[in-house]
Amino acid sequence: MEVKNIKHIGLVGGGLIGASFALAFSLGGFNAHIYTRSKKTLEASKEIIENSLDELIKYSVKKEDDKYEILNRISYTNDLYEAIKDSDYIQESLKEDYDIKRKVLADVEKIVSSEIPIGSSTSGLKASEISRDMKYPERFFVAHPWNPPHLIPLIELCKGEKTEDKYLCIAKELFEKINKTPIILEKEVFGFVGNRIQAAVFREVLNLVINGVVSMEDADKAVTFGPGIRWGIMGPSLILELGGGSEGIEGFMKNIGSSMELWLEDLADWNKLPISPEEIGKLTSQELKDRNKEIGNDRKSLGEYRTKMLIEFLRLHKKI
Ligand SMILES: NC(=O)c1ccc[n+]([C@@H]2O[C@H](COP(=O)([O-])OP(=O)(O)OC[C@H]3O[C@@H](n4cnc5c(N)ncnc54)[C@H](O)[C@@H]3O)[C@@H](O)[C@H]2O)c1
Numbered sequence: 001m002e003v004k005n006i007k008h009i010g011l012v013g014g015g016l017i018g019a020s021f022a023l024a025f026s027l028g029g030f031n032a033h034i035y036t037r038s039k040k041t042l043e044a045s046k047e048i049i050e051n052s053l054d055e056l057i058k059y060s061v062k063k064e065d066d067k068y069e070i071l072n073r074i075s076y077t078n079d080l081y082e083a084i085k086d087s088d089y090i091q092e093s094l095k096e097d098y099d100i101k102r103k104v105l106a107d108v109e110k111i112v113s114s115e116i117p118i119g120s121s122t123s124g125l126k127a128s129e130i131s132r133d134m135k136y137p138e139r140f141f142v143a144h145p146w147n148p149p150h151l152i153p154l155i156e157l158c159k160g161e162k163t164e165d166k167y168l169c170i171a172k173e174l175f176e177k178i179n180k181t182p183i184i185l186e187k188e189v190f191g192f193v194g195n196r197i198q199a200a201v202f203r204e205v206l207n208l209v210i211n212g213v214v215s216m217e218d219a220d221k222a223v224t225f226g227p228g229i230r231w232g233i234m235g236p237s238l239i240l241e242l243g244g245g246s247e248g249i250e251g252f253m254k255n256i257g258s259s260m261e262l263w264l265e266d267l268a269d270w271n272k273l274p275i276s277p278e279e280i281g282k283l284t285s286q287e288l289k290d291r292n293k294e295i296g297n298d299r300k301s302l303g304e305y306r307t308k309m310l311i312e313f314l315r316l317h318k319k320i
Contacts, residue, residue: 001088001115001116001117001170002170003170003173003174003177005088006030006088006089006174007030007031007088008030008031008033008086008087008088008089009022009025009030009031009032009033009087009088009089009090009091010033010035010083010084010087010089010090010091010112011025011032011033011034011035011083011090011091011093012035012080012083012084012090012091012092012093012094012104012108013035013036013092013093013094013095013104013121014034014035014036014041014042014044014045014076014093015036015041015044015045015093015095016048016147016148017093017121017145017147017148017149018034018036018045018091018093018121019034019044019045019046019048019049019052020048020049020052020145020147020148020149020150020151021091021093021121021145021149021150022034022045022049022074023049023052023053023070023074023150024149024150024178024180025091025178026070026071026073026074027056027062027070027150027178028177028178028179029073029178030073030178031073031074031075032073032074032075033074033075033077033082033083033084033086033087034074034075034076034077034083035077035078035079035080035082035083035084036076036078037078038078039078042076042077042078045076046076049071049074050071052148052150053067053070053071055307056150056311059307059308059311061311061320080104080107080108080111081111084108084111084112085111085112087112087116088116089116089117089118089119089170089171089174090108090112090116090117090118090119091118091119091120091121091143092104092105092108092118092119092120092121093120093121096122096123096124096125098125098129098130101120101122101125101130102130102132102133105118105130105131105134105140106133106134109134109135109136114135114136114139115139116139117139117141117167117170117171118139118140118141119140119141119142119143119157119171120140120141120142120143120144121142121143121144121145121149122142122144123144123195124190124191124195126160126188127140127141127142127158127159127160127161127163127188128160128161128162128188129160130160131160131162137160137162137163138162138163138164138167139163139164139167140160140162140163140167141157141158141159141160141163141167141168141171142156142157142158142160142192143155143156143157143171143175143182144156144157144158144192144194146194149180151307151310151311151314151320152310153179153180153181153314153317153319154180154181154182154183154194155171155175155180155181155182155183156182156183156185156192156193156194157171157172157175157182157183157184157185158184158185158188158189158192159184159185159186159187159188160188161188168184172184179319179320181319201223203268203270204267204268205219205220205223206268206273206274206275206280207267207268207270207274209283210274210275215287216283216284216286216287217286217287217290220287227239232313237249240252240253243256288302
């Protein structure tokens with residue numbers, strides 16, 4: 001299988017992630033065929049895609065004239081066979097549940113040939129476990145997106161114990177072709193890369209807030225207008241390469257390394273939430289109330305602001 005021969009993408013599961021993936025593949029010129037299990041989920045899938053595309057048109061990423069061509073490359077069905085019979089690549093985005101994924105994958109394997117790569121959108125399940133009962137587990141791996149995949153570039157490709165490298169290489173090239181940024185994980189770890197980093201940062205945000213050092217609002221400002229705005233340009237290692245002046249990151253570590261060890265010793269190291277989800281929700285509601293409408297002060301306006309800013313940022317990175 002060569003990526004240049006891939007034309008049809010089968011989307012198994014068309015919820016939030018499957019639908020957005022279908023749009024991402026259609027935007028990249030591929031035919032995207034969505035399987036969902038009921039008429040209701042099929043309609044929901046259509047709605048997600050049409051609203052997301054309207055947003056892209058609103059922010060001039062796409063033209064109104066392109067709309068029907070993009071939509072026409074996407075098909076919807078409640079018949080798994082119809083959705084995937086011609087697939088050259090399959091993206092599974094079913095509910096986060098081993099039994100459901102395993103059961104549907106067994107049906108998928110009865111329809112497509114043993115050479116067709118299958119990526120899973122799972123956020124936290126292991127490729128080796130999902131593919132435990134598969135006949136051809138060597139073509140199965142995790143292809144973890146970030147929500148929504150038609151906008152966020154990162155795709156974390158993670159091997160299972162039996163995954164063959166050639167399938168990850170195909171997936172990498174395929175995602176690059178639709179202007180995503182795939183990375184490869186050589187070992188199975190919980191949370192892959194992005195979620196581990198996100199959890200580490202959020203743990204420290206909560207730690208500072210509950211210890212009375214800063215408000216949630218100021219901790220969020222610190223991330224957004226400090227390290228976060230720089231990390232959106234390049235990763236923490238390259239930022240520190242610049243932080244060390246003429247000696248680069250090596251100089252930075254020589255100069256600041258021992259101070260950093262003091263901070264590290266003082267950081268939170270708990271692995272259970274120290275306060276309840278309700279208490280965390282209250283802290284964030286307070287923060288939302290104090291914001292201006294134009295930068296989002298409820299969930300709806302916050303989401304709209306995030307999309308608008310994300311599109312500006314993706315334009316700078318030439319990712320849209
Ligand atoms: N939502 C996120 O932010 C996010 C981000 C990255 C990855 N993911 C992962 O993507 C996958 C899908 O998540 P989502 O947010 O799209 O969920 P969702 O609930 O929106 O969609 C799940 C899909 O699975 C289908 N489904 C549920 N039970 C089924 C069954 N018994 N048989 C067949 N189909 C069934 C639903 O009809 C729906 O199409 C999950 O593995 C999730 O961990 C989610």
